[in-house]
Amino acid sequence: MQGAGAAGAALTMAGCLGGGGGGGSEEVELLHGWSGGDGQAAFDALLSGFEEEYPDVDVNANAIGGSGNTTLNARINTRLGNSNPPSSWAEWPGQNLVQFTNEDLLGDIEEDVWSQNNMKEAYLEGPRQAAQVGGSYVCVPTNIHRINNLFYNANVLEDAGIDPESLETPMDLVEAAATVEEETDAIGFAHAMSNPWTTLELWACVFLGEHGHDAYEAFTNGEGDIEKVQSSLETVAELSEYFNSDAGTIGFQEANQYILDGEAAFFDNGDWAAQMYISQDDFEFESDWGHVPFPGTDGLYSLNMDSWVFPAGGPNPEGTKQWLTYCGSKEGQIRFNTNKGSIPPRADVSTEEFGPFQTSQMEEFSDSEAQPYSIAHGLATSPEVLNNLKQATQSNFSSPSQSAAEETAQAYMDAF
Numbered sequence: 001m002q003g004a005g006a007a008g009a010a011l012t013m014a015g016c017l018g019g020g021g022g023g024g025s026e027e028v029e030l031l032h033g034w035s036g037g038d039g040q041a042a043f044d045a046l047l048s049g050f051e052e053e054y055p056d057v058d059v060n061a062n063a064i065g066g067s068g069n070t071t072l073n074a075r076i077n078t079r080l081g082n083s084n085p086p087s088s089w090a091e092w093p094g095q096n097l098v099q100f101t102n103e104d105l106l107g108d109i110e111e112d113v114w115s116q117n118n119m120k121e122a123y124l125e126g127p128r129q130a131a132q133v134g135g136s137y138v139c140v141p142t143n144i145h146r147i148n149n150l151f152y153n154a155n156v157l158e159d160a161g162i163d164p165e166s167l168e169t170p171m172d173l174v175e176a177a178a179t180v181e182e183e184t185d186a187i188g189f190a191h192a193m194s195n196p197w198t199t200l201e202l203w204a205c206v207f208l209g210e211h212g213h214d215a216y217e218a219f220t221n222g223e224g225d226i227e228k229v230q231s232s233l234e235t236v237a238e239l240s241e242y243f244n245s246d247a248g249t250i251g252f253q254e255a256n257q258y259i260l261d262g263e264a265a266f267f268d269n270g271d272w273a274a275q276m277y278i279s280q281d282d283f284e285f286e287s288d289w290g291h292v293p294f295p296g297t298d299g300l301y302s303l304n305m306d307s308w309v310f311p312a313g314g315p316n317p318e319g320t321k322q323w324l325t326y327c328g329s330k331e332g333q334i335r336f337n338t339n340k341g342s343i344p345p346r347a348d349v350s351t352e353e354f355g356p357f358q359t360s361q362m363e364e365f366s367d368s369e370a371q372p373y374s375i376a377h378g379l380a381t382s383p384e385v386l387n388n389l390k391q392a393t394q395s396n397f398s399s400p401s402q403s404a405a406e407e408t409a410q411a412y413m414d415a416f
Helices: 037-053 067-081 094-101 110-114 125-130 154-160 170-183 197-220 226-242 252-260 272-278 317-327 330-340 356-367 383-396 402-414
Strands: 011-017 028-032 059-064 088-091 139-141 149-153 187-190 264-269 289-293 307-309
Touching: 028 037, 028 067, 028 317, 037 059, 037 272, 037 317, 037 330, 059 067, 067 088, 088 317, 094 383, 110 317, 139 317, 149 154, 149 252, 149 272, 154 170, 154 264, 170 187, 170 197, 170 226, 170 264, 187 226, 187 252, 197 226, 197 264, 197 383, 226 402, 252 264, 252 272, 264 272, 272 330, 272 356, 307 317, 317 330, 383 402
Parallel strands: 028 059, 028 088, 187 264
Antiparallel strands: 011 059, 088 307, 139 307, 149 264, 149 289
8 A cells, every 4th residue: 555655756757847938937836646648648638738828837747656646645745744835736636635624735716716717607516516625615626537437348258258238236247257267268357456446446346336325325424334345345355266367466557458458358447447448559449348337336427536736825826726727627628538538527518529438428427326436536535544445455355355355344444
């Protein structure tokens, strides 16, 4: 869980970006964790649009790597502890922001940002609520990621004789993974465990699929049923029999590569994984790959979001508000989301700019019955609870097994 500490983190400088005409004015310093892949492409597109719109604002953008924002968070905590905040940084909204608002480290941007671009009216209810803590708007969400995706390689499933639409429960998925390995040379289920968030996310999808939205909400409120928690961990342990042999040492991108290479049937992850497929030549949506809601979660859109926060006392507050205003605009969200694999949090963004996968996600969001917040990304839990859950996963369930499920379930309950 610990990843790289702040002392060992490498700071990758994206450059002192921005158009001319700054006249030596104070920079807008932006920190984020997208040092490669879909995130870097999305941020670069967003920044490019901002520079065109606000050529007089000098931006100093720093990409800080680290799985699950671990390294970025360490750097931010150090900076805030030294009363030296950046102008803004990319952060998960929702309950994750309480750690900052409890210390009055974030400023209210309702008047200066959320009153612009028709944002209050255009934003969907979930992202608009996640941007507020205690009734104050403190950040601008840029996207909605779906967590309960089950991706698959269509050719592998065809060879195995499996219809992904027929999978109604998590145990159906376990049985399908077994069939894949019986009928083909492919791996039943691709997974990554070098960082515990991926297994925590998988468990959350299984739990949601087995026990429903009410049980999920009860768990995130600290009122979970330990027997249900344990039964879903036991299901993950059964599914782990069909993981790739190197699951314990690789990250989600390496695991996703098994789907791209036709060496695995199924993969559970956020929709950022789809951007790897979309970017691949000769790997077409629906004919080569596809997705269904994780079995048992049809009608639910479990979500994560990225956002940009407004720290109190950060450098160049006026330029920062311009940045946040652009992040909340239609143009900014089209630029960011078309590269990220996610969907815009504004309801008034046309689907014309998006491909078939993202268009289908936008339609499924509109038709969803509920949008439970992600546990593994801190929207549904406080940072302390999330750290406890990750630590419990790392310590007790890094090698999933039936015998480990009981101890891990108790640790999950104790996390609150």
